[in-house]
Amino acid sequence: MLARFTAGLFNIVEWRKAQKKLRLLFGALNINYMRFRELAEYFDKIQQVQSRLKMTGIIAEMLQKTIAGEIELAIYLSQGRLGPGYLGLEAGLGEKLVEESIARASGFLRKEINEKYKELGDLGLVAEFVSSKKKQQSLYREELSVKKVFENFEKIAKASGAKSQDIKMKMMAELLNSATPLEARFIARIPIGNMRLGIGDPTIMDALAIIHSKEFFQKEKKEVEEIKKSLKEKKEEKRKEELERKIKFRVRELVEEKYNIFPDLGKIARMLKEKGLEGLKEVTISIGIPIRPTLAERLSSAEEIVEKIGKCLVEQKYDGFRLQLHKDKEKIIIFSRQSENVTHMFPELIEAAKKQLRARQVVVEGEALAFNEATKEYFPFQVTIQRKRKYEIQEKAKEFPLKLFLFDIMLLENENQMLLPLEQRRKTLAKILKEGETIALTNSIITDDPKKIDEFFEQSVEQGLEGIIAKDLKAKYIAGARKFAWIKLKRSYKGELNDSVDVTIIGYYKGRGKRAQFGLGGLLTAVYNSKKDAFESIAKIGTGMSEQNLVELEKMLAKTKTEKKPARVESELEPDYWVEPKYVLEVRADEITKSPIHTAGKANGDGFALRFPRMVSFRADKKPEQSTTTEEIIKMFRQQKHVQIEGEKVEQMA
Ligand code: AMP
Numbered sequence: 001m002l003a004r005f006t007a008g009l010f011n012i013v014e015w016r017k018a019q020k021k022l023r024l025l026f027g028a029l030n031i032n033y034m035r036f037r038e039l040a041e042y043f044d045k046i047q048q049v050q051s052r053l054k055m056t057g058i059i060a061e062m063l064q065k066t067i068a069g070e071i072e073l074a075i076y077l078s079q080g081r082l083g084p085g086y087l088g089l090e091a092g093l094g095e096k097l098v099e100e101s102i103a104r105a106s107g108f109l110r111k112e113i114n115e116k117y118k119e120l121g122d123l124g125l126v127a128e129f130v131s132s133k134k135k136q137q138s139l140y141r142e143e144l145s146v147k148k149v150f151e152n153f154e155k156i157a158k159a160s161g162a163k164s165q166d167i168k169m170k171m172m173a174e175l176l177n178s179a180t181p182l183e184a185r186f187i188a189r190i191p192i193g194n195m196r197l198g199i200g201d202p203t204i205m206d207a208l209a210i211i212h213s214k215e216f217f218q219k220e221k222k223e224v225e226e227i228k229k230s231l232k233e234k235k236e237e238k239r240k241e242e243l244e245r246k247i248k249f250r251v252r253e254l255v256e257e258k259y260n261i262f263p264d265l266g267k268i269a270r271m272l273k274e275k276g277l278e279g280l281k282e283v284t285i286s287i288g289i290p291i292r293p294t295l296a297e298r299l300s301s302a303e304e305i306v307e308k309i310g311k312c313l314v315e316q317k318y319d320g321f322r323l324q325l326h327k328d329k330e331k332i333i334i335f336s337r338q339s340e341n342v343t344h345m346f347p348e349l350i351e352a353a354k355k356q357l358r359a360r361q362v363v364v365e366g367e368a369l370a371f372n373e374a375t376k377e378y379f380p381f382q383v384t385i386q387r388k389r390k391y392e393i394q395e396k397a398k399e400f401p402l403k404l405f406l407f408d409i410m411l412l413e414n415e416n417q418m419l420l421p422l423e424q425r426r427k428t429l430a431k432i433l434k435e436g437e438t439i440a441l442t443n444s445i446i447t448d449d450p451k452k453i454d455e456f457f458e459q460s461v462e463q464g465l466e467g468i469i470a471k472d473l474k475a476k477y478i479a480g481a482r483k484f485a486w487i488k489l490k491r492s493y494k495g496e497l498n499d500s501v502d503v504t505i506i507g508y509y510k511g512r513g514k515r516a517q518f519g520l521g522g523l524l525t526a527v528y529n530s531k532k533d534a535f536e537s538i539a540k541i542g543t544g545m546s547e548q549n550l551v552e553l554e555k556m557l558a559k560t561k562t563e564k565k566p567a568r569v570e571s572e573l574e575p576d577y578w579v580e581p582k583y584v585l586e587v588r589a590d591e592i593t594k595s596p597i598h599t600a601g602k603a604n605g606d607g608f609a610l611r612f613p614r615m616v617s618f619r620a621d622k623k624p625e626q627s628t629t630t631e632e633i634i635k636m637f638r639q640q641k642h643v644q645i646e647g648e649k650v651e652q653m654a
Helices: 002-008 012-028 036-048 052-065 071-078 095-106 110-120 123-132 146-158 164-178 181-192 201-219 221-229 236-261 265-282 302-309 347-356 381-387 393-399 422-432 450-462 513-518 547-558 630-639
Strands: 295-298 312-317 321-328 331-335 361-372 402-412 439-441 444-447 467-472 482-490 493-496 501-509 522-529 534-541 577-579 584-588 591-595 607-611 614-618 641-644 650-652
Touching (some): 036 052, 036 181, 052 201, 071 146, 095 164, 123 181, 201 221, 201 265, 236 265, 302 312, 302 467, 302 482, 331 347, 347 393, 347 402, 450 467, 450 591, 501 534, 522 630, 534 584, 591 630, 607 630
Parallel strands (some): 295 482, 402 439, 534 607
Antiparallel strands (some): 312 467, 501 522, 591 607, 641 650
């Protein structure tokens, strides 16, 4: 057999036969072997069909052809990935390098490749075209297996260091050299992450449901009987179709349930391939694997909320990043709402989690937002979003440290908490959280009184927050779905403040964190009440100032510090330092709101405030008495156009 095999190497027909035999042998031994050409042919078919149903059918057939160990590779590659989405593995081979690899493998000039790309608009088609018109033929063409292609891409992804670009291109060219034109089309698309097949996770789940429906029918007799009883169709043929549909739906549900706590369809498919539906039981929540987040429903009033879920936990709704934090002893992993690993972006949260989470293993969830320690105010989302960055992470972390408000716990010391009622989870969460500056529980109340909910809502909005989220105390953690476990009540109106406002500085707050070096962290500002000749507080401002602004402001303000509140100043807030009203700033804000903490136009306990104020410029040309007046603010508030969010109703307030 060995002699025949060796002789066959010199004869391409024999070689192919030998490969076929090997394949059978490998298959029997469970050694991975599927030709990439087969996969590429399936991809081509998928690309050509227009009906989703047909596409799912083809994917199911394709996945059935694979063996365990290969199925996950086929799934990842079909989505232009090198692993599950949450790992975010990338080949690190951009369009330019792919162009270069195509040139190297084909003998075409880089310029020619680039021109073809401009003409065709898809590097996959370029690779296919040049592969069919190769100027140089490689001496040895290896028949590519799915595993070989995948492994080369893994190596491409891992290559690092000075020569990494060259290594990446070499490996890419090696694949393209061995590829048929059709294979080349898809190989060139993989590193770009765009397979142009439109296969999403739901499509893969549907395909897995098709594959395992028969097994469900054969094994789950009791449940199948139940389904049969629920059938509505009368005619035999139609009943059969309905039964098939319902079984497929049920299997899909089983797969999705697991996907929601373990979003790696490659691994799930492999478990299914190896052990059938039984294999799903082994899929559990695990440290380091993101759980898909619960989603909130929407209702428009506190009354409706109470009617729907009765006594509930009402939490403030923060406008920041939703983060899922996994702690395994000293190791911390942070996932975003989209299940991306964002650990490196939040060094202060990693440190805080190590100190404040009293558990060896835990998975918790919360919302993080930038918080101005100087003014004790939440920063608007525009500031928090600056923390989502690749560079200057440490600097920004010092400038805008985040505060994380925890609202749920899913795993504790290897025990799944998701099925326990929220009331219990919340208690556990409180127990494991040590007091500290960075991580806190969400502010909340428990009530079944719509009035209390409304008050809490107003209070939250005044603090610059988005609104509230009411949560069903009895509900389990519903991964990946929206099922009235959470109900949000947001500000239904979004103001438009077209005009900027000129305000006078009446005091300032010491800088903390990175701003300590400037001696200034925020400003207390006022508008001018011309009738009373008084400066009435309207906003604390902590954004919009450059470092240079901060230095200049501190220098100027230090010279006008006063020991006590100046006589013409009316303010219930106490800054670290009062200053003589002298300097005017132009500020922009999202809108004017009512607020009990500011004195501008105060009547019946409420004054006016600027929501999310940010500095635009110094107004050296203006005197404090030329700032915007209280009367103007009242007028602006009245004229403020209120546009209901999410395109419902547009209303003009008188
Ligand atoms: P929305 O994005 O408007 O559907 O509202 C839901 C989002 O609000 C969640 O995904 C979180 O990112 C965020 N959020 C803010 N505060 C909370 C809270 N206390 N509980 C749950 N989610 C919150």
